[in-house]
Amino acid sequence: MKMSYFNWWSAGLCAGILTAVTVIVFIEDRVGWGVSSIILTLVMTISLVIFLVGKPFYRYRKPLGSPLTPMLQVFVAAISKRKLPYPSDPSLLHEVSEAKSNNGRLLSHTTHVKFLDKAAIIEDISPQALQKQSPWRLATLTKVEETKLIINMIPIWLSVLVFGICAAQASTFFIKQATVMDRHTAGKNSFTIPPASIYCLTAITLIMYVTVYDKLLVPFLRRNTQNQRGINILQRVGIGMFFAVITMIIAALVEKKRLHHLTEHNKPMMSVFWLAPQFIVLGVAEGFTLVGLQEYFYDQVPDSMRSLGIAFYLSVLGAGSFLNNLLITVVDSLADDFSGKRWFGKNLNSSRLDWFYWLLAGLTAANICVFMIVAKRFPYKSVQPSQVLADSSVSVG
Incomplete structure (x- = not known):
């Protein structure tokens, strides 16, 4: 669906x-622009009523802060750790558990824009260090992949x-x-x-x-x-x-x-x-x-x-x-x-x-x-x- x-x-x-280029245009040409404006006003009024009736049934996604901040954090973390070697296995990159993902979907690793992977490289594997690690220094694999998605869209948009x-x-x-x-x-x-x-x-x-x-x-x-x-x-x-x-x-x-x-x-x-x-x-x-x-x-x-x-x-x-x-x-x-x-x-x-x-x-x-x-x-x-x-x-x- x-x-x-x-x-x-x-x-x-x-x-x-x-409807606009047939009925409304015809009324504008044959009857008058004033009449068509009244009709359009009534249509928008009905639309507003329908919108207000349906508004309580809309399911909102809970806001989790600015969506652009995590992207900036990925770039900062990747640049700050640019000299670190890539891990031998992508599974070694930092990722949160599904239970802590705030109902968001976890993304799989891709090889495009590989430089950004360095933002998810773990420097200290101890649990205490991971909890205290700043998001400006360590990003999750999903945040890295989300940033890659936006970067990859730019050539498509231009083309x-x-x-x-x-x-x-x-x-x-x-x-x-x-x-x-x-x-x-x-x-x-x-x-x-x-x-x-x-x-x-x-x-x-x-x-x-x-x-x-x-x-x-x-x-x-x-x-x-x-x-x-x-x-x-x-x-x-x-x-x-x-x-x-x-x-x-x-x-x-x-x-x-x-x-x-x-x-x-x-x-x-x-x-x-x-x-x-x-x-x-x-x-x-x-x-x-x-x-x-x-x-x-x-x-x-x-x-x-x-x-x-x-x-x-x-x-x-x-x-x-x-x-x-x-x-x-x-x-x-x-x-x-x-x-x-x-x-x-x-x-x-x-x-x-x-x-x-x-x-x-x-x-x-x-x-x-x-x-x-x-x-x-x-x-x-x-x-x-x-x-x-x-x-x-x-x-x-």
């Missing part, structure tokens, strides 16, 4: 987005930022394209689709993807790979990045056709439904990568840092948007200096947005190669065998 949680959480979120740039196009340039295309459903006198409503294709695709993936694809893969998730988390993320490349290629081809269509005389504007393929494929890409990243960052962070894991995921989208703005500025400046033609003009008809999409496709393809190297070397969290059974039956909030 925990493995399916983020699939259905994302489906619920997309249901809200779907998925390009996907954040691709995802930013859906709410910016993709919508902007829709504003300059024919948005009538069946002729000039038919219903006109609001530009923002075209994003509903991504939301619908993601909801359909989640259903198929969770109910059909995962059980099938589980039988063939013997992996409870069907495929491991980073494989799922990588597949989504591949679909992001396809999205950018489709977007480039459609925009090139739109510009070519525009130069022909006596030709009406292209239908907005030409944008459907790029929105649909992007929905599949987000289903694989964004949902996979939510699960990855939540599952692989130390148990005491769940909120940090969600922050890692959200920062991919935030940092991706900032990098998108930076990339636009740099590319437009370089293009003007070298070729004398700007990629981003005063309007889309005087711009070369298709070139920008080709650039994103190339960057994402190159980034996939980097991601594959990083993901192949990434060690997943490994709980000590004696606690695997307990972990499978007790959820960690």
Whole structure:
């Protein structure tokens, strides 16, 4: 159930987005922004009531102090004991008993970032000395492994930022394209689709993807790979990045056709439904990568840092948007200096947005190669065998 949680959480979120870009946008265009604001206020009021009703039933994890302090202690202890030799057996590294682990899971030893193991080297094995030993001088093996988890996440985080740039196009340039295309459903006198409503294709695709993936694809893969998730988390993320490349290629081809269509005389504007393929494929890409990243960052962070894991995921989208703005500025400046033609003009008809999409496709393809190297070397969290059974039956909030 925990493995399916983020699939259905994302489906619920997309249901809200779907309602926003269809019903709410329609009311804003046809009735008024004031009416839509009243509706949104009522919706948030109902949401708050539901939240307050459910709050007493939420199971809180007891706070054990700052989750960042143990990481700092590991670094300080490792540096202070940097000249000590490594023990011949990892079992000689300091670890507390399960009874004293404060209901936290004890992690198994890994060979990555081996230098940090020195923080758990025992200098005096007497029980009295161990009890008096400062945590700034002696860390447990689990604390060392938790620090390694955070360090190992940094390359993964950096290697998925390009996907954040691709995802930013859906709410910016993709919508902007829709504003300059024919948005009538069946002729000039038919219903006109609001530009923002075209994003509903991504939301619908993601909801359909989640259903198929969770109910059909995962059980099938589980039988063939013997992996409870069907495929491991980073494989799922990588597949989504591949679909992001396809999205950018489709977007480039459609925009090139739109510009070519525009130069022909006596030709009406292209239908907005030409944008459907790029929105649909992007929905599949987000289903694989964004949902996979939510699960990855939540599952692989130390148990005491769940909120940090969600922050890692959200920062991919935030940092991706900032990098998108930076990339636009740099590319437009370089293009003007070298070729004398700007990629981003005063309007889309005087711009070369298709070139920008080709650039994103190339960057994402190159980034996939980097991601594959990083993901192949990434060690997943490994709980000590004696606690695997307990972990499978007790959820960690």
